[in-house]
Amino acid sequence: MSLVVEAMVKTLTEHVFTALMNQAEFALDFSGQFEQLKTGLDLTKALLADTESLNHKNNIVKAALFELREVIYKADDVLTDCLVRDEYRKDGSCSGSLFHDPFFLHRTGKKLKDINLRMKEIEQTLGKFLRAPDNIHREDAYQVRVMVSQDWNPTEIIGLDSDVEKIKGWLFDTSKVLSHVGIVGMGGLGKTTIAQEIFHDLEVIMRSILEGLGENASGAGVTQILSRIQQVLKDKSCLIVMDDVWNQTDVDWWTNLCSVIPKQSSCIILTTRNEEAVIGMGVESSRIHRPKTLNDEESWRLFSKFAFPTSKGLCPEDRLEKLGKELLKKCGGLPLAIKTIGSLLASKVDSPSQWRRVLESFHALTTEGKTSSVMASLRLSYDELPPGLKQCLLCFSIYPEDYEIRADQLIHWWIGEGLVQSKGSRTAVEVGYEYLAELISRCLVEIVKQRGFDGRVYKCKIHDMVRELIIMITEEEELCCFDKQGRQKLTANTRWLCFIDEMEEKSLKRSSKLRALLMMSSRRFDFERNSLRSLRMLDLSNCNVDEHYVKDLFSWISSLKRLASLNLSGIQALKEVPSSIHKLLNL
Incomplete structure (x- = not known):
């Protein structure tokens, strides 16, 4: 908090x-x-x-x-x-x-x-x-979250072969001198695994080089091999892998390091969740690789390896395969999530009913810490955000799963909530788009649709596992409340709400602390004037309102003196905005 x-x-x-x-x-x-x-x-x-x-x-x-x-x-x-x-x-x-x-x-x-x-x-x-x-x-005290990388194991490499081959092609491109390669993606996507695969593969190559030069490589570790090769191959080539870079490294230190690295055909590989970090360290945009999530077949192979270890990755019965594939839809092709869930279910292969319970309570598993490696990995990305960006990211929690969010809708909410202000000559909207771009560059938000000539984002969404993370945090912060299926519940302390048909209208009227309301309901509401007075954002773009209700609706809206953001684009019956709207001077 x-x-x-x-x-x-x-x-x-x-x-x-x-x-x-x-x-x-x-x-x-x-x-x-x-x-x-x-x-x-x-x-x-x-x-x-x-x-x-x-x-x-x-x-x-x-x-x-x-x-x-x-x-x-x-x-x-x-x-x-x-x-x-x-x-x-x-x-x-x-x-x-x-x-x-x-x-x-x-x-x-x-x-x-x-x-x-x-x-x-x-x-x-x-x-x-x-x-x-x-x-x-x-x-x-709270426990300090620590992420420890798993030992490298080549048998766990699934769905990353093309990624490895692509980067190897860059490494052996003789037209480049000192080459910088960036591997960018969200937590748990496999960036470190790709870098480790390349590094360990090249370790074999380095041993062969050393032995081919008449040097004995037996018993030598990576450090000793590199030291000997440095002496033998002065001013020729080398490979450096920097894993999990968070911020742009100190400029002087980085410049000095690059100055002593042999330039001819040498390469530096950087893995990060922050694209701006590798760009600041000299990686060309054409040399940034963004691993994709696993497809259905790759996801199932990886899941099977961890869920069915005693049968060497073979599923023992059809019921488990059906349940497992349903569960994989929740993982969204994220390798870390798939490994964690597979390991969790490995001890339950004799009980399909327990698999079904896991499927039905997937949301509860993440919030209760039973998939802590997934949440810890994603939490690292969250913890590295500046405080203001943290709040902006938490706003995504109220949108339904897999919902494609309009960027302008989201940014106007941020502005109305006071999370984004103008800076110097830049308007609040421009700053809002910069904030969104920063969240995208940190791989916490995904682009759905963007403008061609300048890349401005039109629509975006978040990965299911990122949504699980921010739901957990918004509940910790007591901004929102969710049930075990990840659906929002309305309480007296709720600050942000996406209202759907299943919710009670009476509870909504009593929500005096509500500051943001996104209506996704076809029902008619009879709000009393001056109810929900703390609202800063009201979005009716997904709400059906008939023409007979428009007058009453605006009678209520015009009483929301603190309202700073209003979206009426979903009210098709609205012919013109009533003059009463001019009373809302905070808009």
Whole structure:
């Protein structure tokens, strides 16, 4: 939760600072309270920078972080109300509005005092632990996630032969001097396996070279072989494999390393989940290889190797094959997921009923940690994201499985939620597309459709396993709630919701904390004015609304003063936008 709270604190601090610098009217009305709020946010941000202590947070710190998040949401509501009220003043349309209220100043001042008081209490609680990590009870700490690569085993290489041959072709291309090759893809796709296959294959070649030059290679390890070859083949060629590169390496160090590598026909192979990292280290776009997921036949072969080890990869009965292939559809061709699920089922080959239970509760398995290697691998990619991008990625959790998401729809939600702001000369929309491109380059989001001349993304989606990961995290953060089948459930604390026909309308009306609502229902709703007042994003692009309901619908929408993003593209009965929409000055 600390990372999401950190992003929220940063965003709110920027908004308050901007208001104070611009001397907004509301900031003058409550100058002392907003100054105090900014000071409190700055102190909290400093405490949250104590990442070492946060990695071992106990239950008291967790509770304080949860309380801090609730206070930040309340502060954001107050700030939004003040901003909208200022817009009404400028527009001259304050009369008759929700904010034409003689008690507004008194009520808002009281809210700000309460927020600042609660902020101070939270700071005092956090300060006891984040400044004194030795006092933290280690038994309450989260476990540190560590990924350890499996030992290389050539019998496990399935579906990667063409990848290996393609890169070998690049390695032995004599037209290149010092060649850089990048292998880019999401966690668990097989990048390391490809690099290991090439490296171990070339180890055999290096031994042959050494022996052919009259040197004895018996008993020598890779390091000794390389040392001897370096002496024998000065200024000729070599191969370096750097696995799992996260960020662009220090420029000076990287430049010095490349300067001493023999240039003639030498090659450096880099594997990464971040395409920008290898580009920054000198890899040409034409030399970036992106492994594909396994096809159905390859997936089944890999699954069988781990699920049926006692029968040497042969499925003992048809029922297991049918269930296994159904389960593989959930893995989406991701080798790491297939291996993990296959290993899990290996001890259950005598019980098809247990296989069926695994299939039916696949979502529960991931959230309960029974496929921890898959989640740990993908979690690494998530943990490496900046805090703001983490929240942007979590937004994907509410979309149905395999749903193709319109990029503009998603980005306008990010903007409405305050996750994306303009930067310098770049608009918020432009920054939003940059954020999306970053998530794509880190292999957490997949492109479905993009524009030809500049590559701008029109539609995107996420891999099923990435969805399982972010569902798990949004539940940890208490932003959303899901059932064992991965379907969203509506609770009183839900902040983001994709509403479908199976959900109860009464529960929706009581969701006062809801900030984002994506309607995917054909039902008619009778919302009362001023219900769901905290909404920042309302998307009706997938909602059928008849012409008789349009007037009532807009009567409700026009009361959503905090609304910052509205999508009406699905309302085919809408002839023109009612004039009442001009009341929404936060859009």
